[in-house]
Amino acid sequence: MTLWDGSFPFYPSTRVCFLFDTKWAIIISVFLSVLATFIIILPGIRGRGRLFWFLRVVVGLFVGAVVLTIQFTRDWETGWVRANTSYKSFSRALVNADIGLHIGLAGVNVTLVGNPVKQINETINYNEHFAWSFDADYDHSYSEGLERGLPSPILYVAEKFTKQSPCGVLRQYRISGHYASLTLWMAFCTWLMSILLFSMPLLLYGGYMLLLTATLMLFSLLFFFTARNTLKCPVQFGSMSLKTDYGGSFWLTLATGLLCLLLGLGVIILNSVQPQKLKLVFNLDGGKGGEEEGWNKSHLSAEPSNSVQDVLMVPLGELHEVTATQL
Numbered sequence: 181m182t183l184w185d186g187s188f189p190f191y192p193s194t195r196v197c198f199l200f201d202t203k204w205a206i207i208i209s210v211f212l213s214v215l216a217t218f219i220i221i222l223p224g225i226r227g228r229g230r231l232f233w234f235l236r237v238v239v240g241l242f243v244g245a246v247v248l249t250i251q252f253t254r255d256w257e258t259g260w261v262r263a264n265t266s267y268k269s270f271s272r273a274l275v276n277a278d279i280g281l282h283i284g285l286a287g288v289n290v291t292l293v294g295n296p297v298k299q300i301n302e303t304i305n306y307n308e309h310f311a312w313s314f315d316a317d318y319d320h321s322y323s324e325g326l327e328r329g330l331p332s333p334i335l336y337v338a339e340k341f342t343k344q345s346p347c348g349v350l351r352q353y354r355i356s357g358h359y360a361s362l363t364l365w366m367a368f369c370t371w372l373m374s375i376l377l378f379s380m381p382l383l384l385y386g387g388y389m390l391l392l393t394a395t396l397m398l399f400s401l402l403f404f405f406t407a408r409n410t411l412k413c414p415v416q417f418g419s420m421s422l423k424t425d426y427g428g429s430f431w432l433t434l435a436t437g438l439l440c441l442l443l444g445l446g447v448i449i450l451n452s453v454q455p456q457k458l459k460l461v462f463n464l465d466g467g468k469g470g471e472e473e474g475w476n477k478s479h480l481s482a483e484p485s486n487s488v489q490d491v492l493m494v495p496l497g498e499l500h501e502v503t504a505t506q507l
Contacts, residue, residue: 203252211245229463236462239443240375246436247368247397250429251361254284254309256404259424262295263417266332267304275299279333279417281424285357285404287311287318288341290334306331310338312354319343333417340413347413356407360400364433367396371440381462387447390440397437401430 218237225233250256259281267275276299280291287310294304308330312318322338341350374389408426415422450458 253429255427257283258427263420390444394440
């Protein structure tokens with residue numbers, strides 16, 4: 181028995197995990213490590229500025245983690261249907277299963293879960309990923325699925341996105357996903373610049389960068405919206421139809437973009453209306469006030485008082501010549 185594409189023939193190949201990806205694990209681990217580091221040094225922050233400092237850290241890390249993670253999520257558009265359908269080609273055996281379609285920026289996931297999982301002496305629990313990014317060949321992935329003998333429902337759904345399909349949705353999803361991903365990478369860069377500007381501190385320009393981050397995130401949603409609202413082919417399983425709607429990543433991106441928009445506008449408005457309160461939020465007036473107070477105290481202590489000056493001031497006419505004797 182020889183190897184075929186890294187696995188033994190007639191054995192199912194390793195399926196792509198959909199609910200938990202290693203890229204997500206790396207991103208979440210990095211941001212949680214940074215958050216843990218800031219929590220450790222939190223007791224070193226004195227006074228009421230500790231709360232504002234902690235909120236800034238949490239919000240900043242949350243925005244960065246979301247912008248980076250949604251690049252690799254596969255639930256921008258999702259849909260499920262439960263139907264009785266054929267399991268294999270050239271077979272009359274029907275299975276009751278849940279068929280799911282999960283669309284991301286770089287590909288599509290098709291899931292097939294039996295209800296119950298064990299039917300016709302097999303475990304029906306599939307999750308296949310078909311990539312359509314510019315460095316991947318979707319039709320080649322679909323052909324590999326045919327050669328591996330994937331279940332008919334998965335191949336039927338995946339066929340809707342091939343170039344030969346009369347639906348013609350592959351090009352729209354591919355281009356819109358590419359531009360949405362590009363704008364999200366730009367949003368990640370502007371988020372880094374906003375963090376840098378807030379730490380310098382250049383609060384007004386940091387607010388502008390937050391506004392730009394929000395604008396780019398909303399534009400990514402607009403790009404995906406154009407592909408989502410194109411004419412779609414029906415995905416029928418008997419009398420049941422598989423319909424999709426916006427998924428968790430889409431709504432998370434929208435919420436984070438609106439959050440950045442509100443924060444950016446708040447920084448800009450406070451900078452023009454109440455700059456002292458804005459400095460208080462960023463812990464800029466406490467240390468400065470303390471330094472000024474200490475300097476004033478030292479300056480006043482160094483200067484002689486008015487009463488001493490009054491005692492020492494003598495009219496010039498009363499001054500007498502004094503002969504100093506050298507010791």
